[in-house]
Amino acid sequence: QGLAPAGPPAGAGRRRPRPGLTSPPFGPLQVKCVEVVEAYIERIREVNPLTNAVVKDRFEEALEEARHVDELLSEGPSDESLEEKFPFLGVPITVKEAFALNGMPNTSGLVSRRNVIATSDAVVVSRLKQAGAIPLGVTNCSELCMWYESSNRVYGRTNNPYDLQRIVGGSSGGEGCVLAAACSVIGVGSDIGGSIRMPAFFNGVFGHKPTTGVVPNDGQFPNARGVRTSFLCTGPMCRYAEDLEPMLRVMAGPGVRKLKLDEKVSLEKIKFHCMDHDGGSIFVSPVDKEILQVQKKVVEHLEGELGIQVRRVAIHKMKYSFQIWSAMMSSKDSDGQEAQLFTDLLGDHGKPVWPLWELMKWLVGMSSHTFPAIGKSEEPKKLVKLNPGGNAKLVSMGKSLQDEMETLLGPDGVLLYPSHPTVAPKHHSPLCMPFNFAYTAIFNVLGLPVTQCPLGLSSEGLPLGIQLVAATYNDHLTLTVARYLEKAFGGWVFPGKA
Numbered sequence: 001q002g003l004a005p006a007g008p009p010a011g012a013g014r015r016r017p018r019p020g021l022t023s024p025p026f027g028p029l030q031v032k033c034v035e036v037v038e039a040y041i042e043r044i045r046e047v048n049p050l051t052n053a054v055v056k057d058r059f060e061e062a063l064e065e066a067r068h069v070d071e072l073l074s075e076g077p078s079d080e081s082l083e084e085k086f087p088f089l090g091v092p093i094t095v096k097e098a099f100a101l102n103g104m105p106n107t108s109g110l111v112s113r114r115n116v117i118a119t120s121d122a123v124v125v126s127r128l129k130q131a132g133a134i135p136l137g138v139t140n141c142s143e144l145c146m147w148y149e150s151s152n153r154v155y156g157r158t159n160n161p162y163d164l165q166r167i168v169g170g171s172s173g174g175e176g177c178v179l180a181a182a183c184s185v186i187g188v189g190s191d192i193g194g195s196i197r198m199p200a201f202f203n204g205v206f207g208h209k210p211t212t213g214v215v216p217n218d219g220q221f222p223n224a225r226g227v228r229t230s231f232l233c234t235g236p237m238c239r240y241a242e243d244l245e246p247m248l249r250v251m252a253g254p255g256v257r258k259l260k261l262d263e264k265v266s267l268e269k270i271k272f273h274c275m276d277h278d279g280g281s282i283f284v285s286p287v288d289k290e291i292l293q294v295q296k297k298v299v300e301h302l303e304g305e306l307g308i309q310v311r312r313v314a315i316h317k318m319k320y321s322f323q324i325w326s327a328m329m330s331s332k333d334s335d336g337q338e339a340q341l342f343t344d345l346l347g348d349h350g351k352p353v354w355p356l357w358e359l360m361k362w363l364v365g366m367s368s369h370t371f372p373a374i375g376k377s378e379e380p381k382k383l384v385k386l387n388p389g390g391n392a393k394l395v396s397m398g399k400s401l402q403d404e405m406e407t408l409l410g411p412d413g414v415l416l417y418p419s420h421p422t423v424a425p426k427h428h429s430p431l432c433m434p435f436n437f438a439y440t441a442i443f444n445v446l447g448l449p450v451t452q453c454p455l456g457l458s459s460e461g462l463p464l465g466i467q468l469v470a471a472t473y474n475d476h477l478t479l480t481v482a483r484y485l486e487k488a489f490g491g492w493v494f495p496g497k498a
Contacts (some may be wrong), residue, residue, distance in 0.1 A: 002162040002461065003047060003181060003495040013341040033069040033090035033134075037062050040136060040331050044183045045456045053177040055097055055155040057137035063135045066090060087246050094184040096175050097138040097155075098145050100219040101125050104135075108221050109143040109152025122219025124188055124234050124251045131250045136184060141173030141359060144222055145190065148198050148437050149430055150174055157427065160202060161495040162462050166424040169199035176203035180463075181495060186247055187237040190220055192228065193325065194420075194440025196235050197452040197467060201419035204454040204463030205492055206482060207237045207246050209440075211472045212447040214255045215248070231444040241486040244451065245479050255498030256297035258473055265480040266387050272300050272310040273408065274416040279319035285421040294455045294464045298416060301488055310416070313408065317401040320394070324401065327394035328445040391492050402446045409448075409471040414481055416466055419452050423462040445467060451478040453490045465495070 041059050048054050069090040072082075080091060095101050098108045100118035121129065129135065138368040143152040150173025151157035158174050160166040161181040168177040172189030176199025179187050189196040200207025215234045217223055225230035236247035249256050256342045275296065277287045299310045317324070409415060420439050430436070443450045451468045458464055466485075468478040 001162070002164065003050065007366045019036070022154050033066040033073070034063060036090065037066040037092055037134060037136070040185075041183075042185060044136065047181045047183055049159070051158055051161055051168075051177050051181055052092065053139050053157050053158050053168070053174040053181065054137045054183065055140045055174065058101075058104060058135060059137070061103070062092070062134050062136050069132070069134070070325050086132030087250060088128060088186070091127060091133050091185050093138055093180050093186050093188070094139050094175060095122075095125055095188045096172050096190060097142055098171070098190060098220045098222075099125055099138075099188055100221075101135055101138055104138045105423065106221055107154050108145055109141055109154050111153050113221075114154050120219070122188075123216045123253075125219065127250050127253055128167075128188070131490060139178050139187070140171075141172060141174060142170035143196060144193070145171035147171065147430075148173075148194070148197070149427065150177075150413060158216045159427075160424050160462075162204065162457070163424070163460075164424050166462070167202060167430065169202040169424070171195040171199075172207075172237065173199045173202075176200050176205055176207070179203065179205045179237055179239050180492070183237070186243050188234070188251075189237045190217065190232065191440075192224065192232045192329075192444055193211070194437045194444070196233070196237060197419055197440045197450060198437060200237055200452040200454075201465040202424035202463060204457070204465070205237060205239050206241050206244055206486075207452045207455065208235045208248065208475070208479065208482075209233045209443065209450045210235050210248060210252070210475055211259070211449045212444075214258050214473075214475075215251045216253070216255070219385065228329060230447065231329065233444065239492040241453070241479070241483040241491060245476075245481065248475065248479075256430075260473065260476045261317075261479075265474055265476060267480065267484055268306050268308060269412060270308075270477060270481070271410070271413040272299075272302055272308060272416065273313045273413060274310050275313050277320070277418065277421070278318060278321055279314065281319050281322065281435075281438065283322045284438055285433050285436055287418050287421045288423060288458075289423070290458045291418055291423070294415060295418065295466055298455065298466060298485065298489075305488070310488075313415075315401070315404065316409075317397055318442065320397060321442035322435045323394050324398040325438060325441040326446050327391045328398045331391070331395050398445055401442075405446055405448060406471050409469070409474070411471065411474065412477070413471065414477050415468055415469040419465045419467045423458050423460070423464065440467070443467075447472055449473075449475040449478055450483045451475075453482045453485050454492055455485070456491055 099122040100106050102121050106118040140150045140155050140158045142150050148170040149167045150170045158168045160168050172195050175187040175189050178184045180203035196207040217234050455464045468481050470477040
């Protein structure tokens with residue numbers, strides 16, 4: 001079963017009226033930063049024994065930082081607006097453990113790195129801290145961030161707050177979980193195959209994969225190398241759509257100039273396109289009926305409320321999403337540099353890893369690696385060597401698809417596409433359908449900005465959602481549509497409410 005406690009703590013500046021009250025309060029909520037941070041700490045202590053999302057906390061440091069915020073505010077207004085200088089002043093955040101957060105572990109779930117403690121902050125973490133945010137701790141991920149169940153031999157497994165028997169997704173699964181369970185306000189995730197969007201979908205929160213190259217990836221392990229630097233994205237995760245844009249501005253820093261976040265968007269002028277599924281790939285599951293139904297409701301709402309026509313499209317190459325992603329992930333970059341082998345990453349801070357030997361050890365419970373990690377260590381290089389010609393054709397198909405998508409979407413288009421073919425699966429079941437992540441992964445190799453938007457709960461009480469896709473540097477379109485759909489469909493739903 002999922003979580004069903006009394007309720008979430010008071011958010012940073014957000015209140016909900018008590019039953020029977022129809023008018024909003026007259027003034028802003030006046031609480032001390034220490035009180036807000038204490039509320040979130042208490043919430044984590046209440047929930048984390050069930051979810052195992054926060055793997056290392058920094059509560060004492062966070063409370064000290066909150067006291068400094070209260071001292072700053074007690075001094076009265078300064079010459080420069082505090083809101084402009086510190087847009088996230090006093091806001092509790094959490095950070096995916098794969099990112100360096102000074103004083104916190106930075107293992108990415110790898111046993112050989114269990115003693116690695118970060119001595120500095122990743123660039124995006126530093127920027128959020130400079131903007132006033134207060135980190136509460138780091139959250140769980142899959143081993144080496146390359147699987148879509150957040151489980152490893154260092155911290156164990158994270159459980160979905162809507163149903164503890166189900167996965168939180170990966171690799172930013174702890175982050176999606178901690179936000180959904182109201183244990184944090186905003187969070188930092190990374191995404192090379194859907195690692196922001198899948199956890200956001202499975203946990204019913206918002207997640208944004210920015211246009212490639214806008215937000216720096218520096219300071220995370222493992223970081224991308226070779227051609228994969230064009231596919232890995234760092235981005236924001238949160239419960240409320242309105243937080244995505246200010247987070248993106250801070251995380252991108254000077255890179256935000258590449259985007260059009262200051263442009264006013266008219267929803268009626270957006271050209272909406274809709275695709276119900278990938279065309280029937282044999283490698284992935286059919287899309288669940290309830291996911292198709294809620295996507296249909298989105299189309300009907302847009303057409304009914306905005307007076308527009310949503311165009312149904314069938315992009316043939318999407319059927320080969322998994323093959324294209326795999327081929328492009330294992331290809332050489334423009335300088336001829338090969339992608340880093342997963343086996344090499346597994347051996348970080350330790351001895352070389354021999355996959356077959358690790359598999360034998362795993363079968364008797366003696367391996368320090370998870371089964372998905374052992375399996376992936378043999379995957380990409382062999383595929384390329386077995387069929388180099390076919391691999392080259394798939395890379396060419398990917399580049400052709402990229403051109404096709406850019407032409408289709410143009411400067412004012414948004415594509416509606418499932419976030420995943422199924423709702424949050426039960427633990428271990430992704431091993432039976434390991435390629436379902438292709439629904440998110442294809443957009444990494446295409447470089448397109450994508451926002452995952454929650455759309456209420458299924459009949460089983462599990463989150464539903466949709467991906468909003470735009471052409472490169474048009475992140476402002478998907479962020480605007482996400483805010484609109486949040487108002488129309490309710491956004492995040494507190495676990496235990498259903």
